[in-house]
Amino acid sequence: MTKEDVISKKLENNNYKLTQQRATVLDVMYENKGKHLSAEDVLLKSKQKMPNIGIATVYRTLERLASLEVVYKTMFDEGKYRYELCEDENHQHHHIICMDCGNISEVEEDLLNNLESHLEKKGYKIVDHDLKFYGYCPDCNK
Ligand SMILES: [Zn+2]
Ligand SMILES: [Zn+2]
Ligand SMILES: [Zn+2]
Structure with a gap:
C-alpha cells in the first residue's frame, strides 16, 4: 500500500x-x-x-x-x-530552528531512545518525547 x-x-x-x-x-x-x-x-x-x-x-x-x-x-x-x-505515526522527528532566518530543519538522529530506556528502568512509562533545538543554521553561522 x-x-x-x-x-x-x-x-x-x-x-x-x-x-x-x-x-x-x-x-x-x-x-x-x-x-x-x-x-x-x-x-x-x-x-x-x-x-x-x-x-x-x-x-x-x-x-x-x-x-x-x-x-x-x-x-x-x-x-x-x-x-x-506525518511520516512516522509513532514518533515525530525533531526540529532545529534557526534563530536568524527562521529556517526549520529536521534532525535525523534520535539519541533519546537510550534516555527513554534509562527512565523506564526507574519505573516510568514513557509514551513520547518532544524536543526542539534553537540555534543558527550553517548559512547564518558563516
Ligand atoms: Zn539561518
Ligand atoms: Zn518536520
Ligand atoms: Zn525522538
Missing part, C-alpha cells in the same frame, strides 16, 4: 469524507512533504487550486487531519502552529 492508500483508508475508517475542499488541503500537504506550513501557507496554496476556499475550512481540515495523525502540528517560536505530513 502506498502512503496515499494508508491515509485514505484511515480517513475512511474514521468516517472522514474527503470533500473537494478537504481533498485540496490534503493535496497541498502531499505536495509539500517535508515542509512545515502555517495555516496561512496552506490557505494560499489551496487557493491556487480552489480560489473560493476559506481559512476556516483550511483550519478545520488541518485540525481534523492532525487529530487523525495524518498531519503533525508543531508550535514553533512565533506561537503559531505549523503543519506537515
Whole structure:
C-alpha cells in the first residue's frame, strides 16, 4: 500500500469524507512533504487550486487531519502552529530552528531512545518525547 492508500483508508475508517475542499488541503500537504506550513501557507496554496476556499475550512481540515495523525502540528517560536505530513505515526522527528532566518530543519538522529530506556528502568512509562533545538543554521553561522 502506498502512503496515499494508508491515509485514505484511515480517513475512511474514521468516517472522514474527503470533500473537494478537504481533498485540496490534503493535496497541498502531499505536495509539500517535508515542509512545515502555517495555516496561512496552506490557505494560499489551496487557493491556487480552489480560489473560493476559506481559512476556516483550511483550519478545520488541518485540525481534523492532525487529530487523525495524518498531519503533525508543531508550535514553533512565533506561537503559531505549523503543519506537515506525518511520516512516522509513532514518533515525530525533531526540529532545529534557526534563530536568524527562521529556517526549520529536521534532525535525523534520535539519541533519546537510550534516555527513554534509562527512565523506564526507574519505573516510568514513557509514551513520547518532544524536543526542539534553537540555534543558527550553517548559512547564518558563516
Ligand atoms: Zn539561518
Ligand atoms: Zn518536520
Ligand atoms: Zn525522538
